[in-house]
Amino acid sequence: MIRILLADDEHLIRGALAALLSLEDDLEVVAQAATGAEALATARVVRPDVAVIDLQMPDLDGVSVAQALSAELPSCSTMIVTSHGRPGHLKRALAAGVRGFLPKTVSSDVLATVVRTVHSGGRYVDPALAAEAISAGDNPLTPREADVLELALEGAPIDEIARRASLSPGTVRNYLSSAVGKTGASNRHEAARAARARGWI
Amino acid sequence: MIRILLADDEHLIRGALAALLSLEDDLEVVAQAATGAEALATARVVRPDVAVIDLQMPDLDGVSVAQALSAELPSCSTMIVTSHGRPGHLKRALAAGVRGFLPKTVSSDVLATVVRTVHSGGRYVDPALAAEAISAGDNPLTPREADVLELALEGAPIDEIARRASLSPGTVRNYLSSAVGKTGASNRHEAARAARARGWI
DNA sequence: CGACGGGCATGACATCTGTCATGGGTTTCT
DNA sequence: AGAAACCCATGACAGATGTCATGCCCGTCG
Known part of the structure; x- marks a missing residue:
């Protein structure tokens, strides 16, 4: 059983995703959080196997949460889902140790698949986002x-x-x-x- | 059994919401759409009781869809869910005949409740959004x-x-x-x- | 009709911004 | 050790912007 932490500021979406993931036999949503800080605090207690985190949240950026998590809980794989997939975020996310990066436009079963993938040590980045990131070229800004x-x-x-x-x-x-x-x-x-x-x- | 049409461009969210609504005994998601145009076309065929529509979609605005629906299918109650609830949209939506208006931050069971409310002829607008819209007042710009x-x-x-x-x-x-x-x-x-x-x- | 509000324009003034030169401190790579 | 890149700051100057006063034209409403 893969134990999942779910973080998204939109209550409705979070609940819906939880319902969706719970339909899978081998997945279990053990904790939910509405903010980045809450996600971190919760993760320290429940020590989930996989953290599914929304990119945009009121306080802490999803990437910041991922960074903190990968430092504090190396056993927990982090993946990020987002509505507005901007190439810059993807790069930052990968640098922060994120194992999976998905736009919310993917089909429902992809999510479960990717959860399993990152849990077993793999990585997954949405192909469309990856292509965008590459074509965007390097960021010249310091x-x-x-x-x-x-x-x-x-x-x-x-x-x-x-x-x-x-x-x-x-x-x-x-x-x-x-x-x-x-x-x-x-x-x-x-x-x-x-x-x-x-x-x- | 209340028959629901679900429209949201984010596949993952749409699927998750469908899963969530299907958990309710008296609700049934009979159709899904990823764009405004698709939602309209599908609604004409399946003639749902309630349409749950995301505000921002690639082609047609959720409000435009609602407007068309209320003209063509008066038997179908329309409600709108949105991530970024701007007061202006709420005003436009109500003018377009929308019966329910919710931000995605509401808790999961509220959605089901509101679906039932609008289906039985009632209206529901998220109190926080309503307050915002009122305080925003009329447009003072020439x-x-x-x-x-x-x-x-x-x-x-x-x-x-x-x-x-x-x-x-x-x-x-x-x-x-x-x-x-x-x-x-x-x-x-x-x-x-x-x-x-x-x-x- | 006359007052009123909006659309449009100009000029003058103070402030805000963008640009450039300069310099000192730190880190990183060679 | 030295070069290169970045971080932070200051000062000076030109041009952009925000504010205000003023004026004219037009349509509407009492």
Whole structure:
């Protein structure tokens, strides 16, 4: 019996996925979580075999959870499911030790199959996402540039970005300027959108 | 037995929801669709009692589907589930004859309950979304302000907005300034996002 | 009719942003 | 050890942007 931890902020989806997985004889959902932090805390207690984690959650990013999990519970394989599969996330996820990466558009039985695959030590990445990631090419942004651009996505003024990133406004402007150059945009907002479209953030 | 049509572009979610609904004795998922057009076509054939439709789908908007359904199949009650519940959508949905409106964050059994409610002629709108929609109030933007804000969404510089709207840059700035004031934002990008979030554009 | 609100435009001013030069600190690779 | 790349910061300058006052044209409503 494979013991599964399920994390998704959307209660309905989480419940539905749990129902689906429970239909399989060899799978058992032993815990559920609605946030990244909750997922981590729960995992430490129940020590599941496989963690199925949604990419976007209110507090902790799914990738961050995966990273923490693979460090703390090497016996637990992590896989990520997501609605909006952006190439950048896939790369980060693999770097974080994620064993499976699926968009929510896959058919229902694929999920169960992949759970078994990662549990037995294998890996699985959705072919379409993999192709996208490869064609997207390398991310020319430095980590800090990506951070700052991400904060700029919401349209916040530079001072707020600086506060949220704990940087000086001048530094923020430097990073943004550099990022604007690399994206070929004419201002940071356009740059942020372009970077997201290309999966760089 | 209540016969249900389920439409969601995310195969995994659709399957999971189907599994969930099928656990109920008095509910039966008689058809599934992955796009809005498909949902319409299928509904014409199977004539379900209740249609459960995702708001965001590749081709036809969930609201458009609901509108067509309520015109063509008045015997079929439509309800909408959504991940990102924007107040604007709720208003449009109700105008389109939707009987139930739920975010995907609700607990699993609420869904079944609401299916029964709308089937028996009732209505149900998630309280949190309803409150949001009410507090959002009417759209205070003038048509032109809305136009210009929409163009600003992509992060374009003012000169480009002016060209695309066939206005002088100064006029664009006036409209944007006014819109920024009405949204309480600190620049046009934030204003554009805020307006979209509230369903004003 | 006259007041009112919206659409459109211009000009002036203060502030915000983007760009560039510069410099010091750290890590990584050769 | 030295080079290269990244992180962080400051200062200066030009151009973009936000704000405000002002004006004209047009349609609507009382």
